Structures are given as structure tokens and as C-alpha cells.
Amino acid sequence: MREVSANWLESQFSCEGKRVLVTGASRGIGQELAVAFAHAGADLVIASRKLTSLDQTAERIHQAGRKAERVSYDQSRVEDIRKAFSRLGRIDVLVNNAGVEEVRPSLDVDESLWTKIVDTNLKGAFFVAQSIAGGMAQAGGGAIINLASLTSFVGVPTAAPYGASKSGVLGLTRALATEWGASGIRVNAIAPGYFRTGMTEVFYENTAWVERMTTAVPLGRLGALEDLAGAAVFLASPASRYITGQCLVIDGGYLAAI
DSSP states (O other): OOOOOTTHHHHHTOOTTOEEEEESTTSHHHHHHHHHHHHTTOEEEEEESOGGGGHHHHHHHHHTTOOEEEEEOOTTOHHHHHHHHTTSOOOSEEEEOOOOOOOOOGGGOOHHHHHHHHIIIIIHHHHHHHHHHHHHHHTTOEEEEEEOOGGGTSOOTTOHHHHHHHHHHHHHHHHHHHHHGGGTEEEEEEEEOSBOOTTTHHHHTOHHHHHHHHHHSTTSSOBOGGGGHHHHHHHHSGGGTTOOSOEEEESTTHHHHO
């Protein structure tokens, strides 16, 4: 067993010197995770559809004393993904966060909505990972963190396309972990429970829903964005060096209580 140095624990959970790409980083979960990695010592590449939407995230990263390179692209278009990410240079960690949702009864879902959600959340996540993985393999490895969801595990009414896409993300995580492990690339996922973001605001406007869901969470509250930061940094850090193909559910115990 190796001798433990005085700063061993700190080094295990550090991202010092790493270059981290976060997609969908303009707001919500993506912004919070990007800033968390900056505080953990990483420099960031932040990506979104529009460069100007990344201004606030970049400013928060700079306030943490780290670099923020901005990239614009369309997550639903494979050629756009390849153009944006194939020439980025070294990326040590990919946080595959970009996604969309639109609540609609399943009988009212049309092909355009299905395509929009599934192409962005699932197809896009795969091709972003594919664009980054070659460089990771050449560098001797890296870490990919996909954003799954509670809908990767349970059915949610009016969220059929989203649930299908996020169930696919969970399967994708496991498949890539088994295929790319030999190249030193670890692929894991985090599945947030109920967190208030622009995408979930429609639910939070319903007071009765908020009260019902809060009661269903064993920890007695819905999630705050900072609750996700530690898990993401952990899965990117040396502390998780022997963990791959896993999904860490961050839901205050909601799934355990069902």
C-alpha cells in the first residue's frame, strides 16, 4: 500500500491542471457544474448554442481564477458537433449536460418534438462523446460524465420523449464505459432528482406539485444546484479512478422511497 502524504485527501478530489468541457453551460446545472470545476482547479471550455449566453458563466469562472474558453454549436446537428469539438485540443473531462425538454401529453407528441428532444439529449450526447474520446484515448484516458435523469429509471407522465432519451443516456453510459475502458476513459452518469432550473420551472409553478414532491423526498427538500457539484467533481477526480459504467442518483432519497 502506498504511503499517504499530508495532502493526499486534497489531491484525490482535485481537478488541478485539468481541462474540462461542459456542454449546455449557459445556465442551470451546466453553469453550476462549470463553476464547480473552476473552484476545483480546472480550466473550462464552456459550450452552448449562442456565445453571448455564456457570458455569465465565463465571468463566474474568471472570478474563481480559472480560464473559460467559449464554443457555440447546435447539439442536435452531428456536423456542427464535429466542427465545434474535434479540434479543441486536450480535454481531460467531458460533462455531457446539454439537453432540452418540453412537457406534452404523449398523444399530442408529434415527430418534430420527438426528434428535437431525442436528437439533442441522446444522439447529441453520443456524438459529442465520440468527438472528444479520440483525443482522450491518445492522451492516455479521461473522464466522461453524462447527465441522466430520474426518468432514466421511472416513468413520468407527459415526458415520454425526454424519458426515452434519458433512458438511452443511461444505456449509452454503460456501453461506452465497457468499450472505452481499455483506452483509460471512464464513463459515468449522474441522475439529478428534482432541481429548479429553467427547464423544470413549469413544474415549480405548481404549488401543490412542489408540496407533494417535497413530501416524497426522504431528506425533506427538493434539490439545490450546489448539491450536484461534489458528485461531478468526484467522478472526474482521481478519487473515482476505479469507477466506470455507473450512475449516481442525486435525489435526496426519492427513488429509494418509491
